[in-house]
Amino acid sequence: MSVTIKSEHEISLMRESGHLLEKVHDALIPYIKPGMKTSEIDKIGEEKIRSLGCVPNFLNYGGFPASFCISINDEVVHGIPSDEKILREGDLVKIDAGLIYKGYHSDAARTYAVGEVSPKARRLIDVTRQSFFEGLKYAREGNRLYDISRAIGEFAAGYGYGVVRDLVGHGIGTHLHEDPEIPNFPQKRKGIRLQKGMTLAVEPMINMGRADVAWLDDEWTVVTMDGSLSAHYENTILITDGEPEILTLTKDY
Numbered sequence: 001m002s003v004t005i006k007s008e009h010e011i012s013l014m015r016e017s018g019h020l021l022e023k024v025h026d027a028l029i030p031y032i033k034p035g036m037k038t039s040e041i042d043k044i045g046e047e048k049i050r051s052l053g054c055v056p057n058f059l060n061y062g063g064f065p066a067s068f069c070i071s072i073n074d075e076v077v078h079g080i081p082s083d084e085k086i087l088r089e090g091d092l093v094k095i096d097a098g099l100i101y102k103g104y105h106s107d108a109a110r111t112y113a114v115g116e117v118s119p120k121a122r123r124l125i126d127v128t129r130q131s132f133f134e135g136l137k138y139a140r141e142g143n144r145l146y147d148i149s150r151a152i153g154e155f156a157a158g159y160g161y162g163v164v165r166d167l168v169g170h171g172i173g174t175h176l177h178e179d180p181e182i183p184n185f186p187q188k189r190k191g192i193r194l195q196k197g198m199t200l201a202v203e204p205m206i207n208m209g210r211a212d213v214a215w216l217d218d219e220w221t222v223v224t225m226d227g228s229l230s231a232h233y234e235n236t237i238l239i240t241d242g243e244p245e246i247l248t249l250t251k252d253y
Contacts, residue, residue, distance in 0.1 A: 001179045003171055005197035010104065011238060014173065014199055017101035018236050018247025020052045021108050024097060025248075032112045034089045038070040042081035045097060054099040057107075057176050064220060069096040069109075076164060076205055076213055076222040076230040077109075089115040092125065094232040098176060105176045107201045108248035109234035120208065121229055124161070128206040128231035131156045131184075135202055139237055139244040145180055145191030152204050153185035162211030164230075167222065169203045172236055196241050203234030 006014060027048045031041055046067035049056045056067035064078075071079030071094040072087070079085070079094070087093055096109035111125050134155040138147035153163045169182030180192060184204045207213075209228030216223060224230050238245040 001192070003179045003192065003198060004173050005195055006173060006199055007197070010173070011197065011199075013102050013104040014106065014236070014238070015247050017054070017099065017104045017106040018108075019250060020054055020101055021097060021099050021106040022248050022250060023052065024048045024099065025095070025108060025110055028095060029112070032087065032093060032114060034087055034115055036087045037083050038072070038079070038081040038085040038087070039083045041070060041095070042066045042068045049099045052099075054101045057098040057100045057105050061176060067097070070094070071096070071221070071230075071232070073229055074224045074227050076207070076224060077167060077232055078220045078222050080218060080220055087114045090117050090121075092117065092121055092229055092231060094230075096232065096234065103174055105172050105174070106236045106248055107172055107176065107234060108236060109203060109232045111231040111233060123159070124206065124208050124229055124231045127156060127159050127161065128204050129233045131204045131206060132202060132233045132235065135204070136237065136244055136246070139194065139200070139202070139239060141194055141196045141239055141241055143194050145182065145194060146187040146189065148202060149183045149191070150186040153183075156184075156204065156206045162207035162209055162228075164205040164207060164211055164213055166213050167205055169201050169234070172199050172201045194239050196239055198239040199236060199247070200239070201234060201236050203232065205230065205232050
């Protein structure tokens with residue numbers, strides 16, 4: 001395993017990359033409404049990324065055909081935008097996006113309610129988001145990597161949810177996916193010790209039902225095996241000598 005420690009210059013570039021991605025996510029919020037084609041959201045988002053002088057890092061990554069992963073309801077992650085996939089009242093939509101700024105990647109995902117959703121769906125969104133912040137409490141220099149994993153998994157499981165095991169978070173920097181992998185569930189080992197200058201993409205993927213997932217025939221879209229709703233929340237973070245810094249979320253949280 002080769003985990004990169006970023007210099008102050010690299011951190012400044014990653015910080016800007018993250019802040020620009022936050023602007024992209026914020027720009028899409030007005031379009032999260034019934035009747036929107038996911039292909040339209042993808043187009044609007046890509047135009048925003050390019051208007052900021054950046055490049056969408058998902059586009060053509062491993063052959064992925066779009067700039068955003070847009071996943072609805074039982075789709076966990078990696079949903080492919082299309083004209084046929086249209087947001088409807090009561091849906092949960094997950095928007096996962098990343099960009100490259102001067103060679104440095106950022107990555108963040110959000111789950112949104114489309115119009116009015118059920119109380120159970122709203123709770124899934126909230127618990128998934130909070131599970132990220134439970135993990136963040138342990139993202140400190142000197143702690144172990146899997147302290148983050150345990151905190152996320154135990155919090156979400158406490159609500160009876162299935163914590164996805166087939167997909168994990170990751171390091172990030174000059175590549176979208178770098179070491180280390182970051183599971184969202186407890187591990188038998190402690191994992192590496194966290195160091196100042198590490199940049200990580202922490203991303204709980206939580207199902208209302210069982211944890212089991214499957215890949216559709218498009219070889220990208222991941223869905224829950226039992227058809228239950230799924231939520232996803234992700235930020236790129238920086239390990240410091242104190243509190244961790246969320247690079248893709250600057251507002252009060």
